[in-house]
Amino acid sequence: MDRRQFITAAGAFAATLPGLALAQALENARIICGFPAGGTTDAVSRRIADKLRGGYSKVMLVENKPGAGGRIGVEELRRSPPDGTSLLLTPAAMITLYPHVYTKLPYGIDDVTPVCTACRISFAFGVGPGVPESVKDIKDFLAWAKANPTQANYGTPGAGSPPHLLGMLLAKESGVPLSHVPYRGSAPGLQDLLGGQVASMSSPIGDYLPYIKTGKLRVLATSGPKRSAFTPEVATYTEQGFKALEMQEWYGFFLPGKAPADVVNRAASAIRAAVQQPDVAEAFTQLGFEPFANTPAELAKAVKDENAAWGPIVKRVGFTPET
Template identity: 75%
Template sequence: MDLDRRQFLLATGGTLAAGALPGLAQAQNLETARIVVGFPPGGTTDAVARRMADKLRGNYAKVVLVDNKPGAGGRIGVDELRRNPPDGSTLLLTPASIITLYPHIFTKLPYTTDDVSPVSTACIISFAFGVGPAVPASVKNLKDYFAWVKANPAQAGYATPGAGTPPHFLGMLLSKESGVELNHVPYRGSAPGIQDLVGGQIPAMSSPIGDYLPHLASGKLRVLATSGPKRSRFTPDVPTYAEQGFPALQIQEWYGFFLPGKASPEAVTRAADAIRAAVAQPDVAEAFSQLGFEASAITPADMAKAVKAESAAWGPLVKRVGFTPEA
């Protein structure tokens, strides 16, 4: 990912989230709106959606529901959005990769970027590489980890939330850049991977940073590197990939709201204003922080630019690591 693009996203997010929202109170509320989530209840995307639904209820629509449409790694949620009228009553909350990365790794998708209208981001996440009790306590950074893997090649497995996810590409890129062969072990989501990491069934994992936070204080898990342009405030003592000699592994992801592709500018603006007002609430930022996310809202125009830039960045990276597109 382009560093300037990420810094732009963070900077505009911080500015716009705190901005005034003239005219929002005067807009007529919808009777009912729903937030489609392409993942099961209980996951991080679902948690973000439910927090946002609480804040949009009464400010955007009288009733705001979260509608989980899990399956196909989030693709079903996008397909559900495009089937609905573009009147603002149906929004999609999704990790950016479903829109920006998937076209590069799946040869057949039921949607294109024309089927969605960017509205606003809600939060930004960094990824982390962590190890569990299967790795000796003497391993404190990536250099130590690679030395240990070389001495113990049977322990070169690392978990991810799934094949073709950003954490998977980080793992592939880390293996390629380091020259150390790492073996990918895909899980069906973060939760089972973290469970096996804590239990010692898998030695390492590449996953969103928030997945590790509940286990750091107890010492059950250790984070060796994070993927942001600077150290994460959640793990300030942990150096980034770049600090450890891997500048190509500066990858973050945002969670964003979309309307159907044919939504009017007025519908997009109204939804964006409501989302921006919700993200600006201190308790929302605190709730996101507990998940390892940074609250961030940007304008529809800036989000459209981010989608375009990120889509362009993923293509070369997919080719670089030799990932074979799937059907």
């Protein structure tokens, strides 16, 4: 047997071994994104897809399945084969919070298999020109809101979203009524905030970054366990006496339910390697994200723990689940 024959025979033998065959690139794979093209979730999906193309899969596409606040993307994954050809990138809320918000949710946490996270983000409370310049922090805002109840409102990217529940918690903890103004995404809410049509907004911190330096918007608090690197001068909710509002949201990758361990581990290794690339980390930073890649076991624990934690919060703030 000459060298060429030996290599051909060895390759054929390797293909019969599941563990070795898995190391070869898939022919076609996709990342499902439950949000429109051009948004932050889409941007994260495409950055990772670029790094997985060629190694994880010869063809690696991003398929946008927008609608229903990200739920359509999860449903698309649930219907897909658990062979590694379909991955979902989603914010945590679609998996951990929505079971407490939607009474007829067509999926549960057992319908997806945790792979690993890609990044995480803090939320922030911002105000625009509709609030006096003298308002510098959350306590100032609450005092102003109490004195001006007809103007005491806050926008969010949507009803039942983490920013919405943070706003409800703020009102509950402070005893100051705040009227909620839901939007379909952050963009329209920010436009009304800039125009003074809404006094304040609870939203991911990345939404505010383009406007902070120009002075058009002011951030009064952030939700992370420590001050955000993007706004180090802004105190956290916890620093300002609202520990219950300490919260970050991760963006995680999932495979369909009951995906084999070898498929999960291969996808996790490829995604973690992608997140660690300097250009990916820089791109995430520009969006207001912190690169953050964990393991399948760590993500599975986070899903379980956060799903259990959301129930009491939803009940406490009095949010009425939607159908």
